[in-house]
Amino acid sequence: MVCCILLSLLIGSFLWIFKFIGNTKLQADQKPLEWRLFSVEPISLNSLEEKQFSVRARLKSFSYAANGLNIMLKTEHNCWVHLTVTILVFSSALLLQISVSDWRWLVLAISIVWIAEAINTALEYLCDVVSPDLNSGIKAAKDIAAGAVLISAICAASLGLLTFFPYIESSIQNFANADFFICKAFQKN
Amino acid sequence: MKIENTQEKLHKVFLHPKNRHFSISRKQQFFITTTYLVLILLATACIQLTDSLSIKTFALGLYFPGSGFLYWTGYGNPDQTLFFLLALFTAFSFILSLIFWLATGNVFLPFLIWFGTAVSSGFYSYLHSSSEKTLFWQSAELYVLAFCLFSLLILYVVFKVLQFSQLRKRKKFHNLTTELPKKFTLSSVSEETINSLKDELSLDDLQLMRLLLDRALQPINEFNGFEWNDQFQSGAVRYQLNFMSYALSIAQSVHLPAFKGYLSEAQNNLILKQQDYRIWSYWKYENLWGNFKFGSDPIPRENIMYTGFVAAQISFFEANGNSNRFSNPHGFTCSDNSGNSYSYSLPEIIELLKTQYKSSKYGLLACEPNWIYPLCNFITASAIRTYDTTNRTHHWEEIKAGFKHRLETEFIRPDGMIIPFRSRFLGFAAPQIGGAIMQSFPCLFLNMILPEIAERQWQLFRHELKSKNLKRTCWPIDVGNYKFSRASSYTATAAAAVEFGDQDLANELMHLLDDECPKHVCQSVFHRDRSSLWAHSLELMARSGRKDAFKKLATIKAENKSDPYIKRLSYPDVLVAKAIHENNILSMVLYPGKKPGLYSVTIGNLNPNRSYRAFIKTKQTLHADDRGDATLNIPIYDRTEVHITPEDKY
Structure with missing residues (x-):
């Protein structure tokens, strides 16, 4: 119905505007008035020990993790490549109907690349804060971390190849056999 | 405290005589109301003169936001309730859009809702013009028109009642002013x-x-x-x-x-x-x-x-x-x-x-x-x-x-x-x-x-x-x-x-x-x-x-541009509770911001190369440099008063 579509658009525009307004928040700080320019007083060990288990705090830790991943995905171009490859690997695995035991290798391969990339990104951020200017030591640290990502990527690629190889091989064989039978059928006719 | 004389007070207290008439806003209100009435008149004429259902529905939609949908609330229509709710929902959206207009200045949205829903209701009628007549509320325009005119009348009466009560309040307030100044200290x-x-x-x-x-x-x-x-x-x-x-x-x-x-x-x-x-x-x-x-x-x-x-x-x-x-x-x-x-x-x-x-x-x-x-x-x-x-x-x-x-x-x-x-x-x-x-x-x-x-x-x-x-x-x-x-x-x-x-x-x-x-x-x-x-x-x-x-x-223009002042001190180590230059004396009251200690305070705008005396707990002498700056080390343990004067004053 035209009118319903129009009204949905109107409501949508309201919601979009409110969402837009919500997105203008720069700080997700819940209690901004507790922010201090100079946090001079160290946190006592006793207060750390006395911390009680809280479901809210646990849920909040998930939100921090999600925020970290979000930052990584938004800022690191390598992550976009990882994401594309991850989607391709998952799609191929579903297409080739690989076994549960082989899925384990794929999950491991994908995970090690993401973990290495996350640690590398975190290290880069930290290095940029510690030394915003050029520093040979910081450069070496960053390069080594990038090397770790490369190793994990090679490792993951090897695991992927080893896992997929039998399936790809059998698929090719099936395909060839199918071609062979089709050709025979044509010859008969 | 000086008590002003009654005549002065009366002059101040009385409200402006002309504020009984909002001249420009009244004109604008009149213009807007007239425009709305003309719109209703045109819509009514359209409804009466045309046989096209889509134009009739569109015109009805111009009476107030969502009213076009009321055409489809005839007793024989199985979607009667839906259309009625749609009309209500549009009216509610319109009120929301007015709030949004107020909040963000978006003048476009109320018009979009009003005319957009009028057009969409007209378009719906255009698509379903062959429907049976029992689906329509035949006398919708009559009731909607009556509702609009009645609402306008109610608004006018409320407006007048409020105005009357405001004028009465004004009169009461003016009468009270004769009892000044006791009533209005x-x-x-x-x-x-x-x-x-x-x-x-x-x-x-x-x-x-x-x-x-x-x-x-x-x-x-x-x-x-x-x-x-x-x-x-x-x-x-x-x-x-x-x-x-x-x-x-x-x-x-x-x-x-x-x-x-x-x-x-x-x-x-x-x-x-x-x-x-x-x-x-x-x-x-x-x-x-x-x-x-x-x-x-x-x-x-x-x-x-x-x-x-x-x-x-x-x-x-x-x-x-x-x-x-x-x-x-x-x-x-x-x-x-x-x-x-x-x-x-x-x-x-x-x-x-x-x-x-x-x-x-x-x-x-x-x-x-x-x-x-x-x-x-x-x-x-x-x-x-x-x-x-x-x-x-x-x-x-x-x-x-x-x-x-x-x-x-x-x-x-x-x-x-x-x-x-x-x-x-x-x-x-x-x-x-x-x-x-x-x-x-x-x-x-x-x-x-x-x-x-x-x-x-x-x-x-x-x-x-x-x-x-x-x-x-x-x-x-x-x-x-x-x-x-x-x-x-x-x-x-x-x-x-x-x-x-x-x-x-x-x-x-x-x-x-x-x-x-x-x-x-x-x-x-x-x-x-x-x-x-x-x-x-x-x-x-x-x-x-x-x-x-x-x-x-x-x-009052501050004439302190050439006076000595506190030019530099570290934050938040030292907090300043008072800093005034009067009678050639720079007086300040300082507190430690974080912890007690010895802190340096730079004074600016002093006479270059001149000596000054600082009275803290003990006397200190300080010499202004070529730029007129001098730095003073002050022990600040608690509230600390400091006074600085030119040395030759003593």
Whole structure:
């Protein structure tokens, strides 16, 4: 119905505007008035020990993790490549109907690349804060971390190849056999 | 306290005789009502003259938002309820869109809903024109027309009743004025109370000031500790920056005229923060959907909620003898994300504001497109007046008469209440919402530009308050962050009360604030539960203000440019409770900010190569260098008084 579509658009525009307004928040700080320019007083060990288990705090830790991943995905171009490859690997695995035991290798391969990339990104951020200017030591640290990502990527690629190889091989064989039978059928006719 | 004679008081108290007639707004209201009646007439003619169902439905949709759907609510229609709900929902959306118009200046949305749903209902009829006649409500137009005319009549009657009661109230108030001055002792503060008020800030005040300084002294592009809500209405960050700066300016003006250092830097930073695109990016949307113009430059057209407020920030900053960098060409530059830069100086902004005031039909300028708020105009006008005082110009004199006349005749009701805001487009004013704050707080800034009207309005407010519970008159929503708390109402009214010397009311409000929003001191910084940053700024205004402090800032030029002052000290190691230069003596009161110790304080503007004596607990001699600076090491363990005088005085 035209009118319903129009009204949905109107409501949508309201919601979009409110969402837009919500997105203008720069700080997700819940209690901004507790922010201090100079946090001079160290946190006592006793207060750390006395911390009680809280479901809210646990849920909040998930939100921090999600925020970290979000930052990584938004800022690191390598992550976009990882994401594309991850989607391709998952799609191929579903297409080739690989076994549960082989899925384990794929999950491991994908995970090690993401973990290495996350640690590398975190290290880069930290290095940029510690030394915003050029520093040979910081450069070496960053390069080594990038090397770790490369190793994990090679490792993951090897695991992927080893896992997929039998399936790809059998698929090719099936395909060839199918071609062979089709050709025979044509010859008969 | 000097009691003014009755005749003088009567002159001040009487309301302007012409404010019984809102001339311009009445004309606009008449124009809008007539336009609506013509629209109804045309729609009725369309319905009567045409056989086309789609045109009939469209025309019915013009009566009021959603009414077109009522055509499809005939008894035989199985979707009768759905169409009825659709009509209700459209009407509800229209009300929401009006609120949205008020909140963001989006004038486009109400029209879109009204005409969009009329068109869509017409189009639906066009697609289903072959339906059976039993599906239609044959006499819908008759009932809808009757409903519209009846609603108009009811609104007119309500309007007249309100006007009558306002006029009666006005008469009552004028009759009461004959019993002056007993009934209207304006300043409830006694002479003793005034004398007992110290001219230095207390440790509590300093801890509250630290809350603002902490935020102001962080890097310019960082906004830690600010409350990020929407950027359109009162919770916007720009207002937090404005009022933090005003509070620091008034503290400097009253208690710390001889202290620049980090206090000056903080105000400077707060002005620079206003240049951040995130602060003023809202304008490109408001300009588009409110003024139908592309462009994000926030300065040249109205938008006084940014322009006027920033101008006030800079004017107060410069009035206290701080840097005049913002008066230099390109002193204030706003750059957007597309690489466009808009540069202005304070004189240019003031000139632009004056020009707009001169050509404004209502005498006052709109903040949101088409919405005129007197409070925003008072702040803008106070910027112009303060600028005039500092620079010996006469912009305010040029616009004062028109501003005053229109304020009295268009923005103050017959019973003397200040109208919260009026629609320039519709001519209608909002009802009295917001409680006491909407009457008390504007008086604070009105006192800077039109003190005689401000005093009258304050008396009216106090008179109204007599018969009411103070707590209940304060709105339970903090306008600084939209949370449920009376903090902003208490602090805003207290700040205004202090400006009028009404210390008893201010104290009562501060007690209520203490009860409702308990304070916490964390790392030597003070903050309150359930109180916005905006309300904290107003609290500092109330705590550090004095009678007519704002008025003096706007009208008396500070002649302290060549006086010695505290030029540099480290923050937050040393807090300054008082810094005044009088009779050739620079007096200061210092507190340790973090821990007691020996701290160096640099004094500037001394006579070069001259010796001075510092009286702390022991005498110290200090020598000014070639630039007139001298550094003094002061042991600060607790409250420490320091006096510096030229050595040859002794």
